[in-house]
Amino acid sequence: xxxxxxxxxxxxxxxxxxxxxxxxxxxxxxxxxxxxxxxxxxxxxxxxxxxxxxxxxxxxxxxxxxxxxxxxxxxxxxxxxxxxxxxxxxxxxxxxxxxxxxxxxxxxxxxxxxxxxxxxxxxxxxxxxxxxxxxxxxxxxxxxxxxxxxxxxxxxxxxxxxxxxxxxxxxxxxxxxxxxxxxxxxxxxxxxxxxxxxxxxxxxxxxxxxxxxxxxxxxxxxxxxxxxxxxxxxxxxxxxxxxxxxxxxxxxxxxxxxxxxxxxxxxxxxxxxxxxxxxxxxxxxxxxxxxxxxxxxxxxxxxxxxxxxxxxxxxxxxxxxxxxxxxxxxxxxxxxxxxxxxxxxxxxxxxxxxxxxxxxxxxxxxxxxxxxxxxxxxxxxxxxxxxxxxxxxxxxxxxxxxxx
Amino acid sequence: xxxxxxxxxxxxxxxxxxxxxxxxxxxxxxxxxxxxxxxxxxxxxxxxxxxxxxxxxxxxxxxxxxxxxxxxxxxxxxxxxxxxxxxxxxxxxxxxxxxxxxxxxxxxxxxxxxxxxxxxxxxxxxxxxxxxxxxxxxxxxxxxxxxxxxxxxxxxxxxxxxxxxxxxxxxxxxxxxxxxxxxxxxxxxxxxxxxxxxxxxxxxxxxxxxxxxxxxxxxxxxxxxxxxxxxxxxxxxxxxxxxxxxxxxxxxxxxxxxxxxxxxxxxxxxxxxxxxxxxxxxxxxxxxxxxxxxxxxxxxxxxxxxxxxxxxxxxxxxxxxxxx
Numbered sequence: 224x225x226x227x228x229x230x231x232x233x234x235x236x237x238x239x240x241x242x243x244x245x246x247x248x249x250x251x252x253x254x255x256x257x258x259x260x261x262x263x264x265x266x267x268x269x270x271x272x273x274x275x276x277x278x279x280x281x282x283x284x285x286x287x288x289x290x291x292x293x294x295x296x297x298x299x300x301x302x303x304x305x306x307x308x309x310x311x312x313x314x315x316x317x318x319x320x321x322x323x324x325x326x327x328x329x330x331x332x333x334x335x336x337x338x339x340x341x342x343x344x345x346x347x348x349x350x351x352x353x354x355x356x357x358x359x360x361x362x363x364x365x366x367x368x369x370x371x372x373x374x375x376x377x378x379x380x381x382x383x384x385x386x387x388x389x390x391x392x393x394x395x396x397x398x399x400x401x402x403x404x405x406x407x408x409x410x411x412x413x414x415x416x417x418x419x420x421x422x423x424x425x426x427x428x429x430x431x432x433x434x435x436x437x438x439x440x441x442x443x444x445x446x447x448x449x450x451x452x453x454x455x456x457x458x459x460x461x462x463x464x465x466x467x468x469x470x471x472x473x474x475x476x477x478x479x480x481x482x483x484x485x486x487x488x489x490x491x492x493x494x495x496x497x498x499x500x501x502x503x504x505x506x507x508x509x510x511x512x513x514x515x516x517x518x519x520x521x522x523x524x525x526x527x528x529x530x531x532x533x534x535x536x537x538x539x540x541x542x543x544x545x546x547x548x549x550x551x552x553x554x555x556x557x558x559x560x561x562x563x564x565x566x567x568x569x570x571x572x573x574x575x576x577x578x579x580x581x582x583x584x585x586x587x588x589x590x591x592x593x594x595x596x597x598x599x600x601x602x603x604x605x606x607x608x609x610x611x612x613x614x615x616x617x618x619x620x621x622x623x624x625x626x627x
Numbered sequence: 628x629x630x631x632x633x634x635x636x637x638x639x640x641x642x643x644x645x646x647x648x649x650x651x652x653x654x655x656x657x658x659x660x661x662x663x664x665x666x667x668x669x670x671x672x673x674x675x676x677x678x679x680x681x682x683x684x685x686x687x688x689x690x691x692x693x694x695x696x697x698x699x700x701x702x703x704x705x706x707x708x709x710x711x712x713x714x715x716x717x718x719x720x721x722x723x724x725x726x727x728x729x730x731x732x733x734x735x736x737x738x739x740x741x742x743x744x745x746x747x748x749x750x751x752x753x754x755x756x757x758x759x760x761x762x763x764x765x766x767x768x769x770x771x772x773x774x775x776x777x778x779x780x781x782x783x784x785x786x787x788x789x790x791x792x793x794x795x796x797x798x799x800x801x802x803x804x805x806x807x808x809x810x811x812x813x814x815x816x817x818x819x820x821x822x823x824x825x826x827x828x829x830x831x832x833x834x835x836x837x838x839x840x841x842x843x844x845x846x847x848x849x850x851x852x853x854x855x856x857x858x859x860x861x862x863x864x865x866x867x868x869x870x871x872x873x874x875x876x877x878x879x880x881x882x883x884x885x886x887x888x889x890x891x892x893x894x895x896x897x898x899x900x901x902x903x904x905x906x907x908x909x910x911x912x913x914x915x916x917x918x919x920x921x922x923x924x925x926x927x928x929x930x931x932x933x934x935x936x937x938x939x940x941x942x943x944x945x946x947x948x949x950x951x
Contacts, residue, residue, distance in 0.1 A: 343925075381933070384926050384929045384930070385929075386929060386932065386933070387932065387933040387936045387937070388932070388936060600926070604926065604930055606716070606717075606873075607872050607873060607930050607933075607934060609873065609937065611937050611938075611940070611941050612933060612934065612937040614937075614940075614941075615936060615937045615940040615941070618940065618944075620940075
């Protein structure tokens with residue numbers, strides 16, 4: 224377990240599903256993380272063989288901003304997925320959310336925005352797991368409250384634009400049982416108590432609910448967990464877009480898969496979305512000013528970016544014009560990296576801002592424009608999501624056109 | 628069904644109520660409205676649709692500078708501390724049958740708004756006349772309180788003027804002074820969007836009538852789960868201005884596509900661009916449409932598809948088997 228390493232008095236960075244913190248309150252070292260976890264870096268070079276280029280060729284459309292800019296930067300077996308796809312073998316997508324709060328911010332949307340792109344580009348089905356049981360256990364919510372949050376979050380997820388004819392959303396409390404549970408037991412039999420303690424850091428004080436949870440998040444990687452969707456397609460591969468802190472679950476899953484006769488799921492992993500206060504800041508549900516929420520009004524966004532975004536601009540205009548901005552720590556630039564689609568415009572802004580010709584105010588203004596449009600679009604889509612639509616997305620039903 | 632602006636104006640004329648009317652582009656806020664009628668003499672008004680925990684609705688109509696404190700109002704109405712919230716956007720359409728940004732006392736003319744309580748700022752009485760929307764945001768009418776009262780009485784509504792800024796003591800021995808104005812019936816909408824499990828609050832919901840001598844029933848607010856952190860009391864009329872598709876309405880869908888496309892056209896066909904591209908302007912526009920609209924229109928179509936599928940799903944799950 225990646226505990227605080229007290230050797231040499233140094234604090235290592237901590238990255239696991241329940242805690243993410245950098246060394247000495249600095250930035251996360253992603254290269255070190257890839258090394259430690261043992262996943263691969265995505266090839267974003269301009270080479271024709273790079274992942275980005277391959278994806279563009281296979282899908283016949285430009286790669287998503289997050290892929291081009293290295294937001295999704297690591298993977299496991301993404302090549303296998305692409306090779307199989309080239310041969311005409313499809314796959315399905317699996318992602319999820321732990322519904323711990325009603326307030327969703329932009330960082331929460333990132334994996335869903337990318338997954339929607341993958342669904343559209345590759346024309347493949349998607350299962351979305353809402354781990355209400357996990358939050359019930361870890362955040363000590365009541366069963367009813369976690370189920371309610373799951374449904375509320377489902378609405379925001381649906382608002383990201385998933386195609387209902389190719390998407391199955393389920394909550395653990397609703398769906399666990401039957402074939403899904405059978406797979407859970409198969410997985411559980413393959414992971415010793417010691418192993419799970421080693422991966423997730425459980426202690427003797429943790430209740431048995433936590434200890435037996437990991438299989439729940441593992442088995443959506445296996446098509447046989449969804450007989451109403453994939454019956455007869457036992458060999459279907461699975462690609463999991465997620466944030467890199469979820470890697471431990473799937474390391475465990477990949478270890479177990481061949482032992483129970485299944486394909487290892489492939490992963491494509493993203494870096495963390497920075498808080499408004501900077502990389503070392505923490506986005507916290509109790510501090511509304513640490514992030515842009517999907518319920519924010521245009522006024523809120525303007526206010527938050529102008530007053531709370533950490534910038535790399537210099538203290539005075541003269542100094543700024545002389546030295547330029549520190550792009551390494553500038554949050555508006557980092558956010559633009561996520562959300563400004565036009566590569567040329569981003570390059571231009573970085574160049575001018577870094578050289579001190581463009582002022583922080585201008586960069587912020589552009590960001591506010593983009594975020595406002597994004598959030599407003601989301602809110603409009605969200606307003607169209609009815610309870611019936613949530614029921615339909617979550618119904619255990621066949622998806623006959625899921626590969627069309 | 629729902630009263631139209633024209634019907635309302637005709638009604639006012641029938642009742643011989645004097646009013647002036649001003650047409651203007653659609654406005655969503657008092658500030659915008661001020662741009663067009665701010666200098667026409669007469670006071671603008673801000674109008675809020677509020678809802679309490681028992682699904683009872685209130686229109687509060689006030690002068691723009693009158694402070695309306697929902698917490699104080701809630702206590703004065705006897706609906707419990709923190710019991711008043713801004714009503715969600717969809718209720719404007721469902722109960723008042725007006726578009727967002729258009730709350731107005733005149734909406735009470737609609738059947739669906741029969742149980743909505745109306746609280747008017749006593750400050751109106753000091754004004755020559757006041758501006759309200761006549762069921763549509765592209766017009767404002769101004770009339771004095773006599774006219775407004777006459778109208779309200781004609782729809783069997785007693786005009787109630789209140790000092791909205793007053794903050795009287797409310798306690799066990801002093802019930803809220805506005806308790807008599809709480810609606811006697813609550814309205815639960817067929818498609819509840821709220822967080823509170825509204826079906827549960829409804830189950831034992833008896834008529835919480837308030838006795839005439841003003842003794843209000845202390846409504847104990849159920850310990851609200853942290854459900855309302857983000858679904859807070861902000862009304863966002865400007866953000867959800869374009870009413871979102873709620874049913875698989877083909878006309879609305881096509882209208883929105885055409886609107887986006889023509890907006891793009893209009894912005895791109897300028898003197899400069901004609902000079903610049905000449906005959907090729909057609910090609911340039913074609914490319915521009917693809918570049919800027921593809922993702923937008925796809926998103927729109929996905930929403931439409933999801934709505935249509937949901938309607939089919941609902942029909943399927945509720946269909947009755949053929950009788951043999």
